Amino acid sequence: xxxxxxxxxxxxRYLLEAAQRDMARKYLDRPGPPxxxxxxxxxxxxxxxxxxxxxxxxxxxxxxxxxxxSHRRTWTGRAPPGRSA
Amino acid sequence: MARKxxxxxxxxxxxxxxxxxxxxxxxxxxxxxxxxxxxxxxxxGIPFVHGKEIPTFEQLFLATxxxxxxxxxxxxYETRIDAIDVSGKTVTVAGGELVTYDALIVATGFHxxxxxxxxxxxxxLHYIKNIRRxxxxxxxxxxxxxxxxxxxxxxxxxxxxALAHRGxxxxxxxxxxxxxxxxxxxxxxxxxxxxxxxxxxxxxxxTQVEAFLGEGGKVRAVKTSGGELPxxxxxxxxxxxxxxxxxxxxxxxxxxTGGLIVDxxxxxxxxxxxxAGDCTELPHNVTRVPVQGLSGSHAYSQGKVAxxxxxxxxxxxxxxxxxxxxxxxxxxxxxxxxxxxxxxxxKIPFVMGVADGISRARYYPDVKKVRVKLLAEPGSLRLLGxxxxxxxxxxxxxxxxxxxxxxGVTLTDLAFMENVYSPAIGALNEPIALAAQKxxxxxxxxx
Numbered sequence: 234x235x236x237x238x239x240x241x242x243x244x245x246r247y248l249l250e251a252a253q254r255d256m257a258r259k260y261l262d263r264p265g266p267p268x269x270x271x272x273x274x275x276x277x278x279x280x281x282x283x284x285x286x287x288x289x290x291x292x293x294x295x296x297x298x299x300x301x302x303s304h305r306r307t308w309t310g311r312a313p314p315g316r317s318a
Numbered sequence: 319m320a321r322k323x324x325x326x327x328x329x330x331x332x333x334x335x336x337x338x339x340x341x342x343x344x345x346x347x348x349x350x351x352x353x354x355x356x357x358x359x360x361x362x363g364i365p366f367v368h369g370k371e372i373p374t375f376e377q378l379f380l381a382t383x384x385x386x387x388x389x390x391x392x393x394x395y396e397t398r399i400d401a402i403d404v405s406g407k408t409v410t411v412a413g414g415e416l417v418t419y420d421a422l423i424v425a426t427g428f429h430x431x432x433x434x435x436x437x438x439x440x441x442x443l444h445y446i447k448n449i450r451r452x453x454x455x456x457x458x459x460x461x462x463x464x465x466x467x468x469x470x471x472x473x474x475x476x477x478x479x480a481l482a483h484r485g486x487x488x489x490x491x492x493x494x495x496x497x498x499x500x501x502x503x504x505x506x507x508x509x510x511x512x513x514x515x516x517x518x519x520x521x522x523x524x525t526q527v528e529a530f531l532g533e534g535g536k537v538r539a540v541k542t543s544g545g546e547l548p549x550x551x552x553x554x555x556x557x558x559x560x561x562x563x564x565x566x567x568x569x570x571x572x573x574x575t576g577g578l579i580v581d582x583x584x585x586x587x588x589x590x591x592x593x594a595g596d597c598t599e600l601p602h603n604v605t606r607v608p609v610q611g612l613s614g615s616h617a618y619s620q621g622k623v624a625x626x627x628x629x630x631x632x633x634x635x636x637x638x639x640x641x642x643x644x645x646x647x648x649x650x651x652x653x654x655x656x657x658x659x660x661x662x663x664x665k666i667p668f669v670m671g672v673a674d675g676i677s678r679a680r681y682y683p684d685v686k687k688v689r690v691k692l693l694a695e696p697g698s699l700r701l702l703g704x705x706x707x708x709x710x711x712x713x714x715x716x717x718x719x720x721x722x723x724x725x726g727v728t729l730t731d732l733a734f735m736e737n738v739y740s741p742a743i744g745a746l747n748e749p750i751a752l753a754a755q756k757x758x759x760x761x762x763x764x765x
Contacts, residue, residue, distance in 0.1 A: 241574035245663075249500055252663035257495035260504040265495055266524055267543070286665055293665065302573035302608035304601035306581035308637045 237301055247277040248285065321346045323628050324409055324417060326399050326564065327425035328352030329361070330614045331595025334621025335423045335628070336391045342629035348391050351411070353398045355450050358386070362614050364452045365473065368459060369480030375453050402568035404588040421590045421628035424565055424578065425621060428558040428596035428611065433468065437530030440537045444553045446473050462486050462550040466540045468527050470497035474555030475510070475646040481553075482517040489547050490514070491522040491540065497646070503657040505672075506691065506705045513647030522547075558611040560597045575599040575610035582634040584624035592628050594620035603637035603724060604655050604702055605664065612640060641720035643713040650712035654720040655703030661693055668693040668702055671729065671757025675749025677710045679741035686710050690753040692719075692729065699728040699761060708749075715750060729757045 234242070254265025268278060285293065298304070323339045323346050325332045336350050350357070358381040366372045386393050398412040402424075408416050430445050432438060444455055459465075465481045467474050470492040481488040490497070496504045497511065511521060522544055529541040530552060540547045560577040562570075571579045571587035577599030584592045595617035599608040616638065626633040643652030661668050670693050677686040686709020693702045704719045706712050722732065732754035738744040 235572070237574040238572070238576055248663040249659070252659050253495055253499050255662055256499075256504050256659050261496060261508070263495050264524060266493055267526075290665065290667055297605070297607055300574055301571075301579070302575070302601075303577070303579045303581070303599045304606045304608050304637075306579065308582050308601050309634060 241300070243273075243277055244281065244285070247274075247282050251278070251282045251286075321420045321629065322418065323348045323421045323423065323625075324419040325350040325423045325425060325625075326402070326409065327427055327595070327597075328354060328357035328393065328395075329425060329427045329595060329617065331427070331597075331617040331621035331624070332423070332425035333357050334618040335425055335592075335594055335625035336386075336393075336621075337389070338622040338625030338631075338633075339421075339423075339629040340390055340625075342626045342631035344390070346629055349417070350386075350391060350393045351397050351399050351409070352393065352395060354448055355395055357393055357395075358382075359449050360614070361447060361449065364446050364449060365476035365480045367452070368456060368477070369483040371480075371483070375449055375456075378449060399564060402564050402591075404568050404570070404591055407590065419590075421592065423621075423624045423628050424570070424586065424591065424593040424597060425595045425617075425624070426561045426564060426597045429561045430554060431556040431559050433527060433530075433554060433556055435527060435529050437532060437537070440530050440532050441535035442532075442537055442551075443530060444551060446477060446553065446555070458551060459484055459486065464547075464549055465489070465551045465553065466491060466547050466549040468540070468552065468554045469556050470494070470499070471555045471557060472498060472501075472642075472644060474553075476644065477553050477555060478514065478519055479517070479645065479647055482514065482519050486551075487518060487520070489520045489522060489540075489549075491525050491527055491542055491547070493524065493526050495523050497521075499659065501642075501657070501660070502651060502653070503659050503691065503705050506651055506653075506657070506689070506707045507646075509689075509707050510647040510649050510651060513649055517647065519647075558596060560599070560610055562597050565593070565597065573599040573608050573610075575608050577608070577610040582623075582636065583627040584620055584635060585627060590628075592624040594624040600635075601637040602655070603639045605666070606637070607664075609638065609640065612638060613642065616640075636724075639720040639723045641716040643716045649707050650710065651705075651707045652712040652716040653703065653705035654716050655701075655723050656693070657691065657703055657705040658693065661702070666702070667696050669696050669699070669729075669757055669761045670694075671753040671755065671760055673749055673752035673756050675747060675752050676745045677708060678743060679745055682741045684709075685745075688712070688715075688749045690715070690749040692732070692750070692753045692757050694729045694757055694761075696761070699730055699758070700726050701728065701732070704753075706749075719750070729754045729761070733758050 401410040526543040531539040623635040688708030737748035
């Protein structure tokens with residue numbers, strides 16, 4: 234899998250799983266998804282996710298915008314959050 | 319000489335593209351290649367025929383094959399395209415025929431993510447996609463006593479409800495802690511879970527599917543992290559992934575979601591090659607994060623833009639706000655943009671307002687509950703997203719709120735909006751306004 238697809242798939246998976254743990258606890262009194270096993274899963278869960286959550290939104294937004302994808306081409310739309318017109 | 323426009327794929331995007339191309343340039347030669355037996359039907363309706371809400375599959379067809387012949391669109395059924403050459407401007411049809419084009423539209427759709435576990439190759443695992451396979455499979459359900467639905471994706475929710483309606487003991491297995499957990503919030507889905515329980519659905523959350531067990535191509539059970547579930551039928555409803563093998567081999571640029579990179583004219587990275595539907599990725603209007611795997615209406619609209627562009631017309635598609643809605647269990651659920659789960663995952667700052675209202679006057683027969691949850695940007699209070707669950711009126715509210723997100727409407731605007739009050743169709747207090755008032759109060763209280 235090309236690097237940016239691998240990056241997107243994993244960041245999405247582990248950030249969502251972390252959010253689902255928080256939300257399941259908050260609303261359902263249920264545990265979250267069981268943690269995946271393996272060294273890479275450990276790094277995504279215990280290194281990437283906490284660091285991502287510590288960064289300010291403006292920096293996270295800048296990193297997201299710097300990734301390749303359709304959003305880098307010409308599109309009409311509104312300004313992202315935190316950058317109101 | 320007439321412009322030749324080739325469309326690869328006969329789903330909503332491909333057919334939308336072909337129709338728009340012909341409308342833009344009536345002299346154009348428009349040829350659609352599809353590997354399937356049919357075009358012009360509603361695959362989204364398949365679960366409702368399985369659930370017996372719709373009596374026959376024939377009702378899902380929107381047009382006959384003759385309709386396309388009469389409109390000058392040449393559809394080649396059961397004809398696979400094996401390769402695309404963007405520099406030579408040709409496609410290779412299975413069997414070796416080389417077909418030239420002036421403009422190409424890639425509308426190759428999606429495939430379900432491979433569960434990647436033992437038994438995934440069993441022949442009678444069922445996937446909801448092709449109407450002919452659905453017609454062949456439907457009689458199997460008459461004899462089925464126990465069904466397992468793998469993953470609570472949108473199609474998984476519809477199939478769970480359909481099978482339960484059909485009186486089949488239905489097990490829903492998902493590795494996440496609630497249904498549609500990558501999109502919907504748990505408090506929105508809780509009424510759905512309760513209604514499934516009333517219908518006899520057995521839900522297995524935080525549960526991994528580890529293998530499909532069977533012999534001779536026939537599945538007999540599903541092995542999960544919570545134990546073995548015997549099954550007469552298994553429906554696999556994993557995530558939709560972009561079907562981009564041809565495009566990758568042709569060297570078209572692919573984005574991080576696996577979808578084709580396009581611009582607002584639906585133009586890809588190659589000259590005179592356009593793309594539309596589930597094989598593409600689009601920027602989300604609020605976050606600007608590329609998203610993929612949207613609804614049939616998105617695919618059809620994108621097809622219209624791709625077809626117009628391919629025929630030399632001028633039309634654009636805009637970044638998506640993603641209004642969505644569906645029936646699940648005894649409820650309608652829906653939303654726009656994103657909810658609390660996604661905002662929490664991306665750590666997007668938000669203020670939130672949640673309110674429980676009603677769909678009609680409280681004394682009017684069949685009045686239904688409506689819960690509205692609004693997320694707004696701190697400070698500006700511009701609407702970021704919404705989620706809803708209720709007995710009626712969810713789709714209309716999702717469409718309205720999508721326009722609100724697009725236009726930058728604020729919680730203040732919504733809190734004091736005018737609304738229809740008529741006992742039979744609308745309550746005195748609109749639930750959206752009530753939620754916005756709660757959001758304003760939360761904002762004043764500091765979050």
